[in-house]
Amino acid sequence: MVEIDLNHIYKRYANAEENNYAVSDFDLHIKDKEFIVFVGPSGCGKSTTLRMIAGLEDITKGELIIDGKYENDTAPKDRNIAMVFQNYALYPHMTVFDNMAFGLKLRKYDKDKIKEKVDYAAKVLGLTEYLDRKPAALSGGQRQRVALGRAIVRDAPIFLMDEPLSNLDAKLRVSMRAEIARLHQELHTTTIYVTHDQTEAMTMADRIVVMSMGEVQQIGTPKEVYESPKNKFVAGFIGSPSMNFFDVHYKDGIVTDSEGLTLKLPEGRSKVLDEAGYDDKDVTLGIRPEDIHAEGAMEETFPEATVESEVVVSELLGATSMLYSRVDGTEFVAIVDARDYHKPGDKVRLTFDLNKAHFFDEKTTDAIR
Amino acid sequence: MLGSIAKLLELYPDAKVVIEPSSDPHNYNFLISGQWVTIKKDHLSNREKFLLSLVSQDNNNKSINNQWWNFLVHETDKIPAEKINVRVLQFEVQKLESDDRANEWLSVFEDTFDDVVDSFWINKYTGILIEKETNTNMDKLEVQRMIELVDSDFYTKSHVYVGQFWPVNDKLPNIFDMERQLFHKSLEMKERVNNLSTVILDFLIEQNLKNTDMFKSLKNKIDIDSKTTQMINTLYKCDSNLAKTSKMLFLHRNTLLYRMEKFHEQTGFDLKDRDDLVLCFLLLK
Ligand SMILES: Nc1ncnc2c1ncn2[C@@H]1O[C@H](COP(=O)(O)OP(=O)(O)OP(=O)(O)O)[C@@H](O)[C@H]1O
Ligand SMILES: [Mg+2]
Numbered sequence: 001m002v003e004i005d006l007n008h009i010y011k012r013y014a015n016a017e018e019n020n021y022a023v024s025d026f027d028l029h030i031k032d033k034e035f036i037v038f039v040g041p042s043g044c045g046k047s048t049t050l051r052m053i054a055g056l057e058d059i060t061k062g063e064l065i066i067d068g069k070y071e072n073d074t075a076p077k078d079r080n081i082a083m084v085f086q087n088y089a090l091y092p093h094m095t096v097f098d099n100m101a102f103g104l105k106l107r108k109y110d111k112d113k114i115k116e117k118v119d120y121a122a123k124v125l126g127l128t129e130y131l132d133r134k135p136a137a138l139s140g141g142q143r144q145r146v147a148l149g150r151a152i153v154r155d156a157p158i159f160l161m162d163e164p165l166s167n168l169d170a171k172l173r174v175s176m177r178a179e180i181a182r183l184h185q186e187l188h189t190t191t192i193y194v195t196h197d198q199t200e201a202m203t204m205a206d207r208i209v210v211m212s213m214g215e216v217q218q219i220g221t222p223k224e225v226y227e228s229p230k231n232k233f234v235a236g237f238i239g240s241p242s243m244n245f246f247d248v249h250y251k252d253g254i255v256t257d258s259e260g261l262t263l264k265l266p267e268g269r270s271k272v273l274d275e276a277g278y279d280d281k282d283v284t285l286g287i288r289p290e291d292i293h294a295e296g297a298m299e300e301t302f303p304e305a306t307v308e309s310e311v312v313v314s315e316l317l318g319a320t321s322m323l324y325s326r327v328d329g330t331e332f333v334a335i336v337d338a339r340d341y342h343k344p345g346d347k348v349r350l351t352f353d354l355n356k357a358h359f360f361d362e363k364t365t366d367a368i369r
Numbered sequence: 370m371l372g373s374i375a376k377l378l379e380l381y382p383d384a385k386v387v388i389e390p391s392s393d394p395h396n397y398n399f400l401i402s403g404q405w406v407t408i409k410k411d412h413l414s415n416r417e418k419f420l421l422s423l424v425s426q427d428n429n430n431k432s433i434n435n436q437w438w439n440f441l442v443h444e445t446d447k448i449p450a451e452k453i454n455v456r457v458l459q460f461e462v463q464k465l466e467s468d469d470r471a472n473e474w475l476s477v478f479e480d481t482f483d484d485v486v487d488s489f490w491i492n493k494y495t496g497i498l499i500e501k502e503t504n505t506n507m508d509k510l511e512v513q514r515m516i517e518l519v520d521s522d523f524y525t526k527s528h529v530y531v532g533q534f535w536p537v538n539d540k541l542p543n544i545f546d547m548e549r550q551l552f553h554k555s556l557e558m559k560e561r562v563n564n565l566s567t568v569i570l571d572f573l574i575e576q577n578l579k580n581t582d583m584f585k586s587l588k589n590k591i592d593i594d595s596k597t598t599q600m601i602n603t604l605y606k607c608d609s610n611l612a613k614t615s616k617m618l619f620l621h622r623n624t625l626l627y628r629m630e631k632f633h634e635q636t637g638f639d640l641k642d643r644d645d646l647v648l649c650f651l652l653l654k
Contacts, residue, residue: 014374014404015557020595041619043599056464056526076464076524083521089514091481103522106473150521212619213595237619245621 002067002080002157002190004030004053009062011048022048023214026062033188035181039201040211040237046194049211050160053192055079066158082156086163088147090135096122097131100149114153121152124186125179141172148183159191165200177204198238202226210234232365235286235358241322244292244332246285247362250278255285259329264304265354273359276368283368286358289322292334294342298351306351311342325350374401384408388553390492397425400494437487437499441545450537454502455486457532457545458512459552461495464525468493474523481515482507502534513562530555531564574654588652591636598653600628604640605650 009026016022023045030036038046051057053064055076064071071079090099100118109117122128125145135143144164151159164180165173181204184191195201201208202222210217210225210233218230229235235243248255253270256262263285265273273279299306312331313324321341323334325348334350342348359368378384384406390398391407399406410418439445441457460478465471475496479488483505488498500506507515509531516527530552535541554572555563578584591597599618607613615625629640638645 014401017593041617043602051526055524075466077466085517085521087510087514087517089518091518093480106522213599233619242619 005065007063010060012060035191035206037201037205038194038209044211045214080156081158082151082154084151084161084164117153121149159189161193232360243286243288248285250283251280261330282362284360289333289335291353291356293351294336294340305354311346397421435489443542454534456534458498459530462525462527529562601649
């Protein structure tokens with residue numbers, strides 16, 4: 001049973017300028033057994049936050065509370081945390097057993113206890129028959145599992161993982177992702193997992209913390225951040241390929257852009273914009289590639305949200321195909337049924353499902369709700 | 370913490386930020402966020418002295434009796450080994466639990482190298498490992514992996530500066546002087562394992578430019594917020610490739626262009642121009 005509270009945490013590095021925080025006002029309550037993912041572009045403060053929780057970086061301002069106890073000044077070894085780093089390495093001269101046992105030996109655990117913990121971890125990870133091998137005689141995936149085993153034997157109620165898969169090839173990454181998810185289901189260890197890969201975040205997290213430039217942009221389940229992004233950054237960062245954005249002018253239920261795009265909004269959507277005071281204002285329209293359709297049925301439902309466009313680039317991806325298209329000067333990408341695949345240069349009628357569209361304030365970039 | 374140092378200097382004008390802890394017994398030494406601060410005992414009250422003596426880290430460099438160290442710091446001319454090339458790895462380890470642990474830490478770290486000539490602590494936090502050149506030496510990334518491994522077992526936070534390989538002769542101590550300074554510079558950097566290539570720019574700027582009036586005035590002219598910093602650093606990292614940069618920043622290409630344009634208007638520096646970009650990159654250091 002463990003809960004973590006990050007109360008308005010700030011970090012400024014020693015050599016940084018006065019008001020230049022690497023992390024600002026990070027506020028999060030993590031529930032027991034939760035799998036939390038910090039995601040965001042390079043330099044947004046993910047590792048810094050994780051390392052403050054681990055005790056490896058000092059907290060400049062704010063409180064870290066673990067199970068009701070103030071932990072800002074607790075030494076890293078006393079925090080009951082196991083950390084898995086990006087560059088999973090093993091001691092080359094030690095066997096798999098000794099690699100996993102090493103941290104416990106340092107902590108003077110007795111032999112039987114160590115054997116019990118290592119055997120358990122090996123069993124969970126399917127490494128039992130490799131315990132006597134040296135790292136050089138293991139595959140990449142097995143080595144990565146030993147690295148996880150080194151964390152599991154600690155029996156810590158909190159796992160911190162900093163991009164543990166980012167140096168693996170794509171295939172191994174997918175299988176290790178599943179392995180970590182399975183481990184979490186089995187061990188229920190409260191986990192904070194850092195990645196810059198939104199797919200990893202979406203597939204693994206109970207809740208995602210989206211960060212940009214040291215600030216939390218949104219905290220929510222994968223579904224929440226995907227369906228109701230709080231601002232344009234979250235909308236563009238979550239989802240692949242990214243959401244399409246159009247700078248448009250909104251007036252009397254219709255949006256237009258300077259490149260010749262004209263779309264009529266469904267009544268429900270225009271009402272929200274009207275009530276929020278955006279009539280006759282510039283706004284940003286966002287629409288996901290999967291919400292742009294090529295079927296005729298869609299056009300019948302939304303004739304005034306249909307545009308005649310030209311395919312610029314297209315990719316066939318099994319059941320779906322991706323169309324990078326253009327209406328006059330405006331480019332966007334649509335994911336459509338494989339049957340609606342078109343070659344570059346083809347003219348195709350595409351319908352925007354505007355009930356699924358998002359609108360953002362042009363200046364603050366906040367979602368208009 | 371920078372704030373704390375500033376405050377300390379304000380309250381105690383005698384205090385100084387220094388590269389190496391002072392070995393003068395009239396001073397107390399502290400390590401604050403990786404920076405040594407030394408303070409003179411003379412003007413302190415007895416109460417202050419007592420408190421400080423409990424927390425200060427006395428410099429015991431002087432008591433190191435190691436032939437390599439004595440050679441490297443010009444204390445003896447006796448060359449400790451011949452006909453080999455060596456490199457010096459300098460490290461600083463924070464968050465060690467105790468002195469016993471320090472020795473264990475060093476022996477584990479040493480074990481990850483195949484051709485160690487010598488290794489030793491020079492004070493409570495920093496140490497030296499001297500390694501012979503062979504054809505199996507670890508590169509920087511491998512050293513980084515090893516240090517992460519050792520850190521994860523000891524719950525420590527370590528910085529390493531990986532020196533170049535040099536013949537052991539009378540020039541080595543002079544070279545080491547420079548590597549020592551580079552090591553100290555590297556402690557301020559984001560990456561915890563560094564070498565000549567990763568530190569040299571920051572080092573040169575600090576030595577030659579940072580405190581000049583020209584550089585300071587230039588810096589004042591540019592409104593450096595985190596967005597601008599990120600834009601310039603990323604442009605530099607991506608070799609001015611706009612598509613790559615806008616992807617890394619999760620910006621639309623046009624938004625990026627717009628920001629570059631605005632920057633050009635405000636500062637006169639055109640980030641599309643290679644030379645201007647490099648200059649701005651250096652200004653941010
Ligand atoms: N030791 C340090 N000293 C000074 N600044 C640092 C240090 N570590 C990180 N920073 C700065 O703090 C900010 C956040 O860095 P951090 O490493 O937490 O980002 P991140 O989200 O983990 O990025 P990445 O995906 O590159 O790992 C960056 O601007 C970085 O340059
Ligand atoms: Mg990171």
